Amino acid sequence: MDWIEKQRNIIDFTMSSLVRRKGKNVALIVVYTLVVFVLASVMFFTHAIKREASLILRDAPEMMVQRLVAGRHELIPVSYINTLKQIKGVQTVRGRLWGYYYDPTNRANYTLVVNEDLHSSSGNVTVGKGVLRNLIGKERGTIPIKAYDGSYLFLKIKGTLSSESELVSSDLILISEEDFRRLFGISEEYVTDLTLGVRNAKELTTIATKIVQLLPDTRPILRDEIIRTYDAVFDWRGGMIIVILFGAVMAFIIFAWDKAAGLSAEEKREIGILKGIGWETSDVLMMKFWEGVAVSLTSFLLGVLLAYVHIFFTSSTLFEPALKGWSVLYPNFRLIPFVNAYQVGTLFFLTVVPYTVATIIPSWRAATIDPDSVMRA
Amino acid sequence: MFAHASFKRKADMPFLQERKEMIKRLELTDLCLFTDARYARHPSMADLNTPFQDYPMSFEHFPSGSLISVPPRLNANTDTQYGLD
Numbered sequence: 323m324d325w326i327e328k329q330r331n332i333i334d335f336t337m338s339s340l341v342r343r344k345g346k347n348v349a350l351i352v353v354y355t356l357v358v359f360v361l362a363s364v365m366f367f368t369h370a371i372k373r374e375a376s377l378i379l380r381d382a383p384e385m386m387v388q389r390l391v392a393g394r395h396e397l398i399p400v401s402y403i404n405t406l407k408q409i410k411g412v413q414t415v416r417g418r419l420w421g422y423y424y425d426p427t428n429r430a431n432y433t434l435v436v437n438e439d440l441h442s443s444s445g446n447v448t449v450g451k452g453v454l455r456n457l458i459g460k461e462r463g464t465i466p467i468k469a470y471d472g473s474y475l476f477l478k479i480k481g482t483l484s485s486e487s488e489l490v491s492s493d494l495i496l497i498s499e500e501d502f503r504r505l506f507g508i509s510e511e512y513v514t515d516l517t518l519g520v521r522n523a524k525e526l527t528t529i530a531t532k533i534v535q536l537l538p539d540t541r542p543i544l545r546d547e548i549i550r551t552y553d554a555v556f557d558w559r560g561g562m563i564i565v566i567l568f569g570a571v572m573a574f575i576i577f578a579w580d581k582a583a584g585l586s587a588e589e590k591r592e593i594g595i596l597k598g599i600g601w602e603t604s605d606v607l608m609m610k611f612w613e614g615v616a617v618s619l620t621s622f623l624l625g626v627l628l629a630y631v632h633i634f635f636t637s638s639t640l641f642e643p644a645l646k647g648w649s650v651l652y653p654n655f656r657l658i659p660f661v662n663a664y665q666v667g668t669l670f671f672l673t674v675v676p677y678t679v680a681t682i683i684p685s686w687r688a689a690t691i692d693p694d695s696v697m698r699a
Numbered sequence: 700m701f702a703h704a705s706f707k708r709k710a711d712m713p714f715l716q717e718r719k720e721m722i723k724r725l726e727l728t729d730l731c732l733f734t735d736a737r738y739a740r741h742p743s744m745a746d747l748n749t750p751f752q753d754y755p756m757s758f759e760h761f762p763s764g765s766l767i768s769v770p771p772r773l774n775a776n777t778d779t780q781y782g783l784d
Contacts, residue, residue: 375730377715381723388744395744418726422737431734435725452731486714487721492731493740517726548728548743555742630700634707649734658711659704 329612332605336612339592351621353577358625358673359632360570365665366633367641368556373660375552378490379545383517385526386418386543387533397512402537406518409532411525417513419502423467423495427458430493430650434505437496444500446480452492452651454482465495470507477501485654492653518542574673578680593689606689607682614681618674626666634659 340347387406389398398417406415419436432453447465454460464476483491503510520529530542593606632640637656646652721727733739 371730371732374715378718378722379728379730381719382728383726386728386744416726422740431740433731433734433740435727437725450731452734483721484717487718489730489732490718490721490727493734494725494731496725543728543743551743552730627700630704634704645732651734653731658715659707661701661704663701 354621355625359628362626362629370657370660384545385518387516387540414519416517420514428456432495433493434495436499436502444498447477448481448496450483450491450494451485469505488653489655493651603689610685614678618677622674
């Protein structure tokens with residue numbers, strides 16, 4: 323009980339000492355909170371995107387086969403379907419028709435996907451929320467698309483895809499096969515690429531090998547590879563992410579260095595007085611430990627909470643300009659909060675622990691010197 | 700925070716299911732995160748040759764390209780990957 327009472331008194335003194343240097347400590351907490359906020363925001367965002375991608379892309383096609391001509395993705399002949407069907411283990415082979423369209427009126431890029439549900443409703447399209455949001459003249463209820471021969475097709479907007487699906491459908495225009503072929507002048511003998519279903523998922527690599535042997539101008543892409551692509555997306559080692567992390571880590575190192583390099587004359591004098599009135603070195607160290615904990619824990623909790631609100635309540639508003647880049651059409655999506663104790667724990671050990679340790683070292687140095695010389699300095 | 704995250708995850712499951720069904724029905728392969736470059740709209744189908752569509756001295760002019768990494772598939776030769784080396 324005595325120990326608890328002693329700690330309570332030290333904490334009381336620490337708090338009043340922190341309040342005495344209000345300006346300096348508030349500035350410290352603000353900067354520290356910002357560093358934690360940036361790191362936690364990046365961590366929450368990338369983890370949530372990766373987790374969501376790994377969950378929803380499990381329903382992507384098991385395998386895709388694309389044709390390459392002169393190093394570029396080309397249309398694939400429908401006759402390849404029969405060749406692929408002959409491979410043992412292949413259950414289904416279907417042709418996919420899809421492509422891109424650049425809308426010069428609003429400079430947006432759309433992804434056009436043929437949908438079998440629209441088979442009997444030529445002239446109608448279903449569009450993603452992002453397409454509708456940016457469409458000029460949407461009140462007319464039609465979307466004009468320039469065909470390969472220069473003529474325009476005015477497609478009626480029959481419906482929109484739900485806003486909850488924007489993460490996968492924001493730029494989609496679902497169109498009938500007839501309209502798609504008419505727009506791009508693609509004959510019935512070709513499709514964009516093929517999707518395969520197999521009997522046994524363990525045979526996927528063997529089947530992919532056979533496909534490359536039978537049709538050397540094609541490249542198979544497996545579902546596992548698609549999922550792994552999103553696992554590597556926003557990798558901490560790449561691009562802007564490393565720049566953000568480097569900036570935050572450097573700020574933190576400067577910060578901790580400043581603390582570890584030494585105490586201010588006022589802080590040294592305070593330690594000298596405390597020692598002079600009978601405090602032991604261990605008490606001074608305990609006081610500095612509680613001071614470090616108070617500053618770093620407050621900043622950590624504030625930074626993590628602000629990052630959580632930023633990513634999962636405001637749709638990562640601060641990251642939007644970077645993510646949007648040159649895109650005219652940007653999905654409005656709310657990420658599902660895939661947050662776990664491991665992530666928060668990692669961040670805690672990377673920020674709170676080094677700072678707390680950094681505050682104790684110079685205090686230990688000051689606390690072991692003779693109080694008289696500290697007070698005279 | 701953890702309690703809210705857990706509650707929200709449960710509440711959002713129907714929306715996640717909706718996205719899964721859309722991917723299955725339309726045979727989609729990628730998330731719609733970036734719409735400025737082909738290789739960023741569909742990273743799973745990116746080619747190594749796409750940077751050549753740009754101009755001299757422009758290693759990467761789409762900001763989204765500096766946010767996402769090269770798909771692991773492209774780091775391996777496809778022929779070698781499927782035992783054809």
